[in-house]
Amino acid sequence: MLTDEEIARFVDAGFVHVPAAVPRDLVDRCGAELWAATGCDPEDPSTWTEPVIRLSDFATEPFRRAANTPVLHEAFDQLVGSGRWVPRGSLGTFPVRFPTEQLPTDDGWHVEASFAGADGNYRVNLRSRGRALLMLFLFSDVGPDDAPTRIRVGSHLDVPPLLVEAGDDGREWMDLCRDAVPASAHRPEAYATGTAGDVYLCHPFLVHAAQPHRGTTPRFMAQPPLLPRAPLPLDPQAPTPVERPILAALAGAPAPRESGA
Numbered sequence: 001m002l003t004d005e006e007i008a009r010f011v012d013a014g015f016v017h018v019p020a021a022v023p024r025d026l027v028d029r030c031g032a033e034l035w036a037a038t039g040c041d042p043e044d045p046s047t048w049t050e051p052v053i054r055l056s057d058f059a060t061e062p063f064r065r066a067a068n069t070p071v072l073h074e075a076f077d078q079l080v081g082s083g084r085w086v087p088r089g090s091l092g093t094f095p096v097r098f099p100t101e102q103l104p105t106d107d108g109w110h111v112e113a114s115f116a117g118a119d120g121n122y123r124v125n126l127r128s129r130g131r132a133l134l135m136l137f138l139f140s141d142v143g144p145d146d147a148p149t150r151i152r153v154g155s156h157l158d159v160p161p162l163l164v165e166a167g168d169d170g171r172e173w174m175d176l177c178r179d180a181v182p183a184s185a186h187r188p189e190a191y192a193t194g195t196a197g198d199v200y201l202c203h204p205f206l207v208h209a210a211q212p213h214r215g216t217t218p219r220f221m222a223q224p225p226l227l228p229r230a231p232l233p234l235d236p237q238a239p240t241p242v243e244r245p246i247l248a249a250l251a252g253a254p255a256p257r258e259s260g261a
């Protein structure tokens, strides 16, 4: 269970670190499957030739269990609200990062996309229609040199003003990123370091980025969304910890436009 202080930190900083959210035996079973999928040899660094290998969705039993531990379900209820999120059947994409000479080309600052628009392009709206949380699941120990995800602390507060006038259709994802990245450039940086089995629960609007691996051991991390059952109601009478920073960031801004407006 998250403490009141941890919830307050999530509201203010945009993320909370949940240590040991996934038990070690599950981490190890997932790790074996992930290594096999990379096609690389864990004992032979000469086989680690790419800076990043993106592994697609894994939905086997250890991954499903890792996504649904009691400690995570409790935290989802606390942050997103009971009955407002959909249990995951998998862990989404794994950008596996290797210590190589070659630099990655996917380390730009961004917010995650949320839902697909009518034209198939990704979009983000104020009610965060397709994403209740961004989650970072560590499947290897991640120290400061091991390509921890960079996080702009408090950057989730910079995004709502960029979405408020776009209504429920929201904005095209890359178009939003072009504004969200400079708008959050003043924020201090934190790093998603920790031990295999730790999970970072992040606000859906948090600005973050990958970085090159400067360590010695490949970094395994999953970054699935927690899907919402419905767009955020943004009811000022009873806001959840995901909604509170959105409403706070908009205090004094025009009221959110209604659907179809």
Ligand SMILES: O=C(O)CCC(=O)C(=O)O
Residues within 6 Å of the ligand: 095, 106, 147, 148, 149, 150, 208, 209, 210, 211, 223
């Ligand atoms: O690999 C990372 O640390 C973050 C990757 C990321 O944010 C992404 O692929 O969207």
